[in-house]
Amino acid sequence: MTKLVYFAWVREKVGLAEEEATLPPEVATVGDLLLYLRARGDGFAEAFAEPETIRVALDRVHAFPEDPLAGAREIALFPPMTGG
Amino acid sequence: MTKLVYFAWVREKVGLAEEEATLPPEVATVGDLLLYLRARGDGFAEAFAEPETIRVALDRVHAFPEDPLAGAREIALFPPMTGG
Amino acid sequence: MRRSVRVQAEDFDTAAEIEAAGAGRTDVGAVASFSGLCRDEAGTLAALELEHYPGMAEAEIDRVVDAALARWPLLAVTVIHRFGRIRPGERIVLVVTASAHRAAAIEAADFLMDFLKTQAPFWKKEHRTDGTDGGWVAAKDADDARAARWK
Amino acid sequence: MRRSVRVQAEDFDTAAEIEAAGAGRTDVGAVASFSGLCRDEAGTLAALELEHYPGMAEAEIDRVVDAALARWPLLAVTVIHRFGRIRPGERIVLVVTASAHRAAAIEAADFLMDFLKTQAPFWKKEHRTDGTDGGWVAAKDADDARAARWK
Numbered sequence: 001m002t003k004l005v006y007f008a009w010v011r012e013k014v015g016l017a018e019e020e021a022t023l024p025p026e027v028a029t030v031g032d033l034l035l036y037l038r039a040r041g042d043g044f045a046e047a048f049a050e051p052e053t054i055r056v057a058l059d060r061v062h063a064f065p066e067d068p069l070a071g072a073r074e075i076a077l078f079p080p081m082t083g084g
Numbered sequence: 085m086t087k088l089v090y091f092a093w094v095r096e097k098v099g100l101a102e103e104e105a106t107l108p109p110e111v112a113t114v115g116d117l118l119l120y121l122r123a124r125g126d127g128f129a130e131a132f133a134e135p136e137t138i139r140v141a142l143d144r145v146h147a148f149p150e151d152p153l154a155g156a157r158e159i160a161l162f163p164p165m166t167g168g
Numbered sequence: 169m170r171r172s173v174r175v176q177a178e179d180f181d182t183a184a185e186i187e188a189a190g191a192g193r194t195d196v197g198a199v200a201s202f203s204g205l206c207r208d209e210a211g212t213l214a215a216l217e218l219e220h221y222p223g224m225a226e227a228e229i230d231r232v233v234d235a236a237l238a239r240w241p242l243l244a245v246t247v248i249h250r251f252g253r254i255r256p257g258e259r260i261v262l263v264v265t266a267s268a269h270r271a272a273a274i275e276a277a278d279f280l281m282d283f284l285k286t287q288a289p290f291w292k293k294e295h296r297t298d299g300t301d302g303g304w305v306a307a308k309d310a311d312d313a314r315a316a317r318w319k
Numbered sequence: 320m321r322r323s324v325r326v327q328a329e330d331f332d333t334a335a336e337i338e339a340a341g342a343g344r345t346d347v348g349a350v351a352s353f354s355g356l357c358r359d360e361a362g363t364l365a366a367l368e369l370e371h372y373p374g375m376a377e378a379e380i381d382r383v384v385d386a387a388l389a390r391w392p393l394l395a396v397t398v399i400h401r402f403g404r405i406r407p408g409e410r411i412v413l414v415v416t417a418s419a420h421r422a423a424a425i426e427a428a429d430f431l432m433d434f435l436k437t438q439a440p441f442w443k444k445e446h447r448t449d450g451t452d453g454g455w456v457a458a459k460d461a462d463d464a465r466a467a468r469w470k
Contacts, residue, residue, distance in 0.1 A: 167441025
């Protein structure tokens with residue numbers, strides 16, 4: 001099981017702050033995950049319509065689309081940051 | 085009459101904080117003034133030994149060696165600034 | 169090295185943080201600070217709501233501070249970032265850096281702000297005075313460009 | 320535009336100056352500050368004596384502030400420079416800038432410090448703890464190089 005957490009408009013669009021998910025083995029990279037989530041339809045289709053705009057953190061460390069998920073226990077998905 | 089004012093180690097070397105002076109008409113530029121003051125001997129010779137290290141302000145505005153004195157009423161001579 | 173990273177809902181005391189950076193020591197020659205405030209030029213903003221990723225926010229700011237310490241000889245670093253509801257005129261973020269010399273303190277504060285903006289997991293949503301939702305603030309290309317200066 | 324330039328022997332209140340830069344308004348999004356302190360790493364400095372050129376010091380700082388205002392859209396600028404005897408750990412100079420945006424506030428503070436250092440008529444003399452005169456502080460080429468960045 002992997003914990004997926006969503007923030008800001010990604011959270012609003014998917015309609016969830018977090019969930020436990022079992023990812024299929026073919027979802028190997030961050031990029032794979034974004035396409036997989038988009039295919040879940042409805043709010044997910046909308047949130048991940050442009051996967052290149054979504055940022056991902058694996059166990060609280062920023063990751064790139066080509067990075068392997070490598071057994072991360074908490075995967076966060078969110079828009080570009082606007083703090084500061 | 086022109087008021088000459090000296091600061092920091094220029095003041096210490098010439099032994100004066102300020103003086104009233106009548107500058108000869110051939111002392112036309114800032115550069116001329118530095119050479120003229122150096123020729124006054126003793127502390128002045130020491131203070132103005134390297135005229136290129138001395139900064140000059142005409143009526144409280146920084147000036148360059150080639151600038152004409154142009155009737156300035158207060159001429160200040162000092163080392164490079166070290167405030168801040 | 170005095171180091172303090174805080175992510176909190178409460179306001180903070182800018183003066184006390186700046187004071188602490190140089191207090192009781194004589195090796196600090198320069199203290200730089202940056203405060204980010206909630207701005208409302210149009211008069212239509214009721215508040216910003218700052219969402220953050222608890223746990224990662226602190227960790228990411230710590231990583232940015234580590235990067236600054238690797239580049240500049242800092243004697244003190246403070247970073248405070250608030251979350252929650254923040255009204256116009258209120259403080260959002262504070263960076264304080266101290267060093268023996270001016271360039272290090274100023275450059276490090278500038279660097280820290282650039283990477284807080286682009287790397288720390290915080291998001292701003294606008295709430296309007298008419299009660300409507302003003303939407304999420306969009307990230308700016310200019311912020312990415314500023315951060316890219318340090319490569 | 321809130322503008323304040325002061326040349327004074329007395330200490331100043333950094334907190335109050337930073338507070339004033341954004342107080343009572345909601346168009347300020349960024350406040351940057353720089354404090355220069357009297358440093359004594361070796362433990363041999365009793366005090367710095369800051370000599371200045373009264374009249375020109377204020378005028379020159381005003382000119383530097385004018386130059387900053389011509390380059391950046393600032394909403395507030397404060398520059399305070401002390402003269403007289405200043406002991407290790409004490410404040411010498413303060414620059415505070417406020418703007419709608421971060422880059423303007425930070426860059427203007429950096430610019431102001433560079434030109435205060437190289438253009439404002441102040442000179443530092445060291446007095447040592449053993450009672451001897453430590454001589455006049457020499458100007459640094461690095462300060463000129465930093466100021467030249469803005470051409």
